[in-house]
Amino acid sequence: MVHGSCALSVYVAWAEVHLAFYAQRALPDLAHEFFLGAFLAQPPAGELLFVGSYSAMLPERLAAPLVLCDLNAGMLHAMQRRRPDAQAVLADVRKLPFHERFSCICMPGAVTAHLLDDLALNDALEALSTALLPGGTLYLDAYLPEIVNTDYFSGHASFHVDAESWTRIARIAGFDTQSGLLQVDLQFVDPQGRSVCNDRLIQRCYSAAVLAKACTGHSLRLQDCFADTDKGRLYLALQRDH
Numbered sequence: 001m002v003h004g005s006c007a008l009s010v011y012v013a014w015a016e017v018h019l020a021f022y023a024q025r026a027l028p029d030l031a032h033e034f035f036l037g038a039f040l041a042q043p044p045a046g047e048l049l050f051v052g053s054y055s056a057m058l059p060e061r062l063a064a065p066l067v068l069c070d071l072n073a074g075m076l077h078a079m080q081r082r083r084p085d086a087q088a089v090l091a092d093v094r095k096l097p098f099h100e101r102f103s104c105i106c107m108p109g110a111v112t113a114h115l116l117d118d119l120a121l122n123d124a125l126e127a128l129s130t131a132l133l134p135g136g137t138l139y140l141d142a143y144l145p146e147i148v149n150t151d152y153f154s155g156h157a158s159f160h161v162d163a164e165s166w167t168r169i170a171r172i173a174g175f176d177t178q179s180g181l182l183q184v185d186l187q188f189v190d191p192q193g194r195s196v197c198n199d200r201l202i203q204r205c206y207s208a209a210v211l212a213k214a215c216t217g218h219s220l221r222l223q224d225c226f227a228d229t230d231k232g233r234l235y236l237a238l239q240r241d242h
Ligand SMILES: C[S@@+](CC[C@H](N)C(=O)[O-])C[C@H]1O[C@@H](n2cnc3c(N)ncnc32)[C@H](O)[C@@H]1O
Pocket: 006, 011, 026, 051, 052, 053, 054, 069, 070, 071, 072, 075, 091, 092, 093, 094, 108, 109, 110, 111, 113, 114, 203
């Protein structure tokens, strides 16, 4: 079993580049509509916790107070520059400093892919469940094994940072179907053609049954499950028991 660190330097030094890529290239791959309902329909007293870096998909106006959370300071600060209305908390999703606070938590963009073993997954689900008010809802997504059949981690993708053209080159270097662990070589090429960031990420894919079963062990009841096999993405909505 691989035990990897989540505090990846690639997300610290190149936060703005990652966020630009997510906003321009990756977000169309994501089922926005799955999360949008959660963003817009909050009870007046409820707070919304947003975990991970896909803040570009947040609507400009929210019905609920917003708290942003990420493990990496670079990503968190870049998100906060975009959302000065939000409170920002630097925290690992496996050890969230919250108890029965949020009526809704959204964790889009496959943060689950960084939970590389069952211990990490269970710690995160327990922390997320504890952070929810009883009856509150958790929306998350994950990569299905079919992500290896898509171009998300394979090939060249162009995007812009401050009107300059960048390229992200990705290549799948290995995939273990038993553990669901995927090795991805990631490279960013700057407007001058220099390769400024080279890293090998380990990401975890899940089958819908495995992830849904893990959630139910943490007082989380499955409300909705949508597997988009063409795009290699899985979406779960879960309600914390009362
Ligand atoms: C949303 S994922 C995106 C990765 C995905 N492979 C992609 O390229 O689309 C990356 C974000 O999750 C954050 N992250 C990773 N592990 C985390 C953890 N344990 N707790 C909180 N945030 C985490 C990273 O810092 C980063 O901002």
